[in-house]
Amino acid sequence: MNAPRRTALFSVAASAALALSLTACQSGEGTKAEGAAPAAEDSVSASTAASPPAAGASTSGNTGSGTSTAVGTAHRSGSASSGAQKGTTTPLCRARDVKVSSERQDGPPYTHIVLTARNTSGHRCEMAGFPHIQFLESHKQDVPSVAKSKPAAPTVLNPGDPAYVLVKLSDGGVDEDNEVVNAFQLVLEGDSTVIAVDSSAGGGLAVDPAKTLTGYWTTELRNGADDF
Incomplete structure (x- = not known):
């Protein structure tokens, strides 16, 4: 067991x-x-x-x-x-930016003057369009502009630079209805300030209001475009 x-x-x-x-x-x-x-x-x-x-x-x-x-x-x-x-948009030249003077062209007879606007400011500006000129108190209309004298590019002035414009006074005829102008006024494009221009030198300007014309502001006078 x-x-x-x-x-x-x-x-x-x-x-x-x-x-x-x-x-x-x-x-x-x-x-x-x-x-x-x-x-x-x-x-x-x-x-x-x-x-x-x-x-x-x-x-x-x-x-x-x-x-x-x-x-x-x-x-x-x-x-x-x-x-x-x-x-960089160039501002328009104002009356305070430029000094405007006039000078007879060619002659006698003196049928045209050249306006010079010199930039006396410290900045660039554009002389736009043409001067709005009134020669006589008895004729308040602006002198008509000549379209062919309009420059292709804007007339931009550096400080000290001049711009020119040719202005027709008359046809130079002895039978014209001329008036002697010793001073006249103009305004620039985009500015309402009146600029007085002394034209008394040489006995003043003989102006026929019916024949006056103005060109556009340019950096130099050009043959053809500024012949009128």
Whole structure:
């Protein structure tokens, strides 16, 4: 009876030991498996960090950055230049900006005078259009202008520069209805200030109000355009 019992107990003990051994092995393998995963991830991360970026990706990134800077600079420069062009509007010359004088042209008979307007200001200005001249108190109409004398470009004066305009007084005939003018007045385009011009030298100007004409302001008198 004792021998079979010992045999049975040994069998039970052996079975229990085997079960414990199997459990321990399974537990160890599971631990190793769990530890292997982070190691693999670390290996992948290290490999990725060590590998250089693709050449295409690097070039694209640099080009994009450089283009953005270049375009931004060009845009700012263009805007500044455009702003400078739009903002640089030359003001019209006012009566206070110029000194106007007259001089007989050719003659005798003296049929024309040349008006000179010199920029006495400290800035650039534009002599626009033509002078609005009135020679006589009895004739309040402005002297008509001659369209062909209008210059193609604006007449812009730097400080000290002159502008000229040719003015016809008469046809020079002895039978004309002339009146002597020792002073006359004019106003500039865009300014209502009256400018008085002394013309008394040489006994004054013989003016026929029906024949008077004026050209446009120019930087120099031109053959053809200023012949009338």
